[in-house]
Amino acid sequence: MNDIGPALDLFAAMGIFSPLALALFMLLAFVFQIKLPEKIIAFVVELSVFIALAGILGIVFLFLSNGVKKWGYEPFPTFHLESFHFDFQFYFDWLSLSFATLALLLCFVIAFFSQRYMHREPGYQRFFVLYSIFVSGIVIASLSGTIESLFVGWEMVGLSSALLVAFFHERVMPTRNGLHLWIVYRISDAALFLASYLLHHALGQGFFQAILEQGSEGLAHEVSSPVLIGAGVLIFLASACKSALFPFSGWLPRAMEGPTPTSAIFYGALSIHLGAFLLLRLNPIVQLSPILAWTVVFFGILTALVSGIIANAQTDIKSILAYATLTQVGIIIAEIGFGLDMLPLIHIIGHASLRTYQFLRAPSSFAYYKSLEESLGRTDLNKSVPKGRKVPAGPFSLAIYSFALNRGGMDSMLEKFITKPFIQMFKLADIFEKKWGSMLAGLDPSTTKNQEERS
Amino acid sequence: MNNFFLEASLLICLLGAVISSLTKSQEKIRFITIYSSFISALCAIAAYLLFKSLHQGFITLSEFTAPLPALASLLYFVVLLCTPRTKFIGTDKPFPSSLLLVSQALSLLICSSSSNSTLFILLALEPLIPLIDLLRRGERIRIFLIHWIPAWLIAMALAFASHLSDEATGILITILVVIRMGLFPGHAWLVYLTEKCSFTIALLFITPITPTLILLTNNQLLHNTHASLYLSWLAIASIFYFAGLTLVQRSLRNFFTYLCLALSAMVTLGVCSHEPLEITAAYSLRNSLWIALTGMAIIVRALEARHGGLSLFQNHGFYESTPMLGIAFLACGLGCVGFPGTSAFISFEMLADEIIPSSPFFGIVIVFSEALISISLLMVYFKLFCGRKIEWSNIFKVRLREMIALCIIIFLIFGLRFLPLSDISTTHHTLEKIASLHPH
CATH class of the missing domain: 1.20.120 (Four Helix Bundle (Hemerythrin (Met), subunit A))
Structure with a gap:
């Protein structure tokens, strides 16, 4: 191990710091309003992702050739102040290396695709700034060795995703959808933050290595189970929001407002699987309680069923793909709930690769279909267009169809029972504030209202 | 020398x-x-x-x-x-x-x-600046006086009266801090101030979260008299209430005011504690928020100078004409909510981490309110900078001076903790040193 130590350090630094350097470079250029040529941007992005990928593959090679199975990398000293410590550590094992390799490989492919897809787009540089933040975030999250470093990556992924959904910001809908995504992600962040606190409280630190080495049985013996189960519930909530499980699935079709490459990389391949990755990483905690494990299975299967039904009633290709993705993610979550580890990982890798391909082909699929038909000699394509399915007649079928068309009513349900009462409460408080302020200031409340309306 | x-x-x-x-x-x-x-x-x-x-x-x-x-x-x-x-x-x-x-x-x-008494005197003098500005502008000062006449009397009593019991001092400091900090229910005058006063004066008055220093120097007394407990409850109510109000604001200035009030209350909650780590976190957070809120205010003022009072009813689409302001708004917003990489990140983590063991309810409210604030910040960002493109003339473009100012602010948001004497460890050691020099 000592012989390969320096090489491992070098490769790890390549894998982690190359995307970070890219994000910093792109951000600085963006802040100082330096307009970089498209070719330079594409070259820098591809080079950086390639270096990171080479670094990760280098570690994989060293692991395989030397029989190493796990390794921790700590680039920065731990921030330590009395009882508070913030550990920014990375952990390399079969799970983190597989997910990071997948992430970087797909990011590399998407970077190649995007340089042409986004060609002459006014927000070309902005796209790659956000893209580089996403790449850094996903690398940090997948290689994180502590819950703190995972949290950093998790937040970076969340912010870049929300801003990329709202990429075409001259239209209102993408910004609304970006905000919707951000709201769900912030719930996820809050849950992860509280879970991180509980883990620290229960274990005295947030190292994944310690959790994995102890396993469910070791954890059950050593620490207070209710606290760890509480952490497990919060981790599941964070994963459910990130992976769009039922009832948080509403953001997924909305997220398709972003450019196609981001739909492919985020919602077809990586972001959507990040929740599953977190559950897989902290599976010993989930498996501590059979009730929690079965809850994970239940929500996984429910998500798969509901999204399978909804996918059948969608009318645009991106929404169909989004719900089809969700069906598979639901199954992956259920597999994790069953306590499996290798199968969900293989499922994630295969599924992410397939969906990336499908999402990237989605905009050109009709042109491809047309050229295929024409090459077969069918020139009048209207004749070969399917007539469309009949609307089901029975009351049960109609109910299912209506449920699918309304996308399970998840958004309206959350809005009716949570968002609306909450906002209404604060609107009333705001009215009270205005009246109270006007009364104290000796102003006529109607004058204040009129001024506001004019503004 | x-x-x-x-x-x-x-x-x-x-x-x-x-x-x-x-x-x-x-x-x-x-x-x-x-x-x-x-x-x-x-x-x-x-x-x-x-x-x-x-x-x-x-x-x-x-x-x-x-x-x-x-x-x-x-x-x-x-x-x-x-x-x-x-x-x-x-x-x-x-x-x-x-x-x-x-x-x-x-x-x-x-x-x-x-010195404690000097601080009380200066704290009493400070609001005279916005008061003079309000008078100069011919605005009503009733709401200001309703709040500040008792506050001035309290500040003078605290500065000069030497025979006050600890309980009386604790209660008086609590009232003074509630008014000056704008904790619920003593905040109405601050909302009025940002609306009617010169915004430059108002922003420089609100953003420094000055009463933190009073709370720091009187921490032990507040703790002994249970005043810190009352202040903590008022602060936690204020955090949630103001964070929620940021979501429903229709004018940009009011949004900014409630944002400041929510974050100031968060600092108050930390400084009221008796735990050294919590105080350190709150104090460091205060310095980071001071910078981020000043940056946010500069952007609000820059936008208002170009467009007049801004409503949050519709999207304005400022990004195309002033992308620099959009980027800076996001950076300052992230600085306000302690996003990874900003100087408030560790302080915020530490504050929540230290508050949860003593009161899980407070910790959950803080984390939840922080999520609410970050949601409202992105919502306002979208309202201001996204939407239909407006063809503006060159006079609306960001000037070099504004660019320099915003770059300084962004540098401080991301780099403050790298400056000597500004990092959390130094602050903590200094606080410990002060505590050991003045044993309670």
């Missing part, structure tokens, strides 16, 4: 205020104001850099207070630097240049003050 830079910094501000009040040409007033503030900032920074190598002057700085005058004067300079020329020249309501310089001098004194 003695370190007289802080005294020089103070004198330059006062001298600039006198000269600018005697000058008639508005162009000259602008020149005098900006350069006085700049030289004063340079002197304060020199005082900070030479703090350890030179002997103290008349105003003694401690390790704890050393970075504050430099930060205060730098932020004053940044705010003045990017004040649009049209604010100084050619308006019916002349820009309060001399008031701002006096305010800068007062701020320098507050930041370097370590």
Whole structure:
């Protein structure tokens, strides 16, 4: 191990710091309003992702050739102040290396695709700034060795995703959808933050290595189970929001407002699987309680069923793909709930690769279909267009169809029972504030209202 | 050699205020104001850099207070630097240049003050600046006086009355802090102030979260008299209430005010604690928020200077014409919610981490409120910078001065913790040292 130590350090630094350097470079250029040529941007992005990928593959090679199975990398000293410590550590094992390799490989492919897809787009540089933040975030999250470093990556992924959904910001809908995504992600962040606190409280630190080495049985013996189960519930909530499980699935079709490459990389391949990755990483905690494990299975299967039904009633290709993705993610979550580890990982890798391909082909699929038909000699394509399915007649079928068309009513349900009462409460408080302020200031409340309306 | 830079910094501000009040040409007033503030900032920074190598002057700085005058004067300079020329020249309501310089001098004194009674006197003097501005602008001052007449009396009593019992002192400090900090229910005057006062004066009054220093110096007393408990409950109610109000605001200024109030309450909650780590976190968070909120206010002012009062009913689409303001708004917003990489990140993590064991309910409210604030920040960002493209003329483009000011703010948001004496460990050690020098 000592012989390969320096090489491992070098490769790890390549894998982690190359995307970070890219994000910093792109951000600085963006802040100082330096307009970089498209070719330079594409070259820098591809080079950086390639270096990171080479670094990760280098570690994989060293692991395989030397029989190493796990390794921790700590680039920065731990921030330590009395009882508070913030550990920014990375952990390399079969799970983190597989997910990071997948992430970087797909990011590399998407970077190649995007340089042409986004060609002459006014927000070309902005796209790659956000893209580089996403790449850094996903690398940090997948290689994180502590819950703190995972949290950093998790937040970076969340912010870049929300801003990329709202990429075409001259239209209102993408910004609304970006905000919707951000709201769900912030719930996820809050849950992860509280879970991180509980883990620290229960274990005295947030190292994944310690959790994995102890396993469910070791954890059950050593620490207070209710606290760890509480952490497990919060981790599941964070994963459910990130992976769009039922009832948080509403953001997924909305997220398709972003450019196609981001739909492919985020919602077809990586972001959507990040929740599953977190559950897989902290599976010993989930498996501590059979009730929690079965809850994970239940929500996984429910998500798969509901999204399978909804996918059948969608009318645009991106929404169909989004719900089809969700069906598979639901199954992956259920597999994790069953306590499996290798199968969900293989499922994630295969599924992410397939969906990336499908999402990237989605905009050109009709042109491809047309050229295929024409090459077969069918020139009048209207004749070969399917007539469309009949609307089901029975009351049960109609109910299912209506449920699918309304996308399970998840958004309206959350809005009716949570968002609306909450906002209404604060609107009333705001009215009270205005009246109270006007009364104290000796102003006529109607004058204040009129001024506001004019503004 | 003695370190007289802080005294020089103070004198330059006062001298600039006198000269600018005697000058008639508005162009000259602008020149005098900006350069006085700049030289004063340079002197304060020199005082900070030479703090350890030179002997103290008349105003003694401690390790704890050393970075504050430099930060205060730098932020004053940044705010003045990017004040649009049209604010100084050619308006019916002349820009309060001399008031701002006096305010800068007062701020320098507050930041370097370590005596309790001096702090109370300065805290009582500070609101006179916005009051004078309100009078100058012909606005009503009833709401201001309703809150501040009792507050002034309390501040004077705390500064001069020597026979007050600990319980009475604790209650009086609580009332004073509720009013000055704008905790619920003593906040209505601050909302009025940001609406009616010159926004530059208002932003420089609200963003420093000054009463933190009072709470720090009286921490033990507040703890002994249970006043800190009342303050904590008021602070937690304020955090949630104001964070929720940021979601439903229809005017940009009101949004900014409630954002400031929510974050100030968060700092208050931390400083009220008796745990050294929590106090350290809250104090570091206060410094980070001071910068981020000042940056946010500069952007609000820059947008209002171009467009007038902004409603949050519709999308404005400012990004295409002023992308720099959009980027800076996001950076300041992230600085306010302690996003990874910003200087508030560790402070916020530490604060929540330390609060949860003593009160899980408080911890959950803080984390939830922080999520609400970050949601409202992105919502406002989308409202301001996204939407239909507006073809604006070049006069609306971001000026070089604004660009420099925003770059300084962004640098401080992301790099403050790298500056010596500003990082959390140093703050913690200094607080510990102070505690050991003044055993309770």
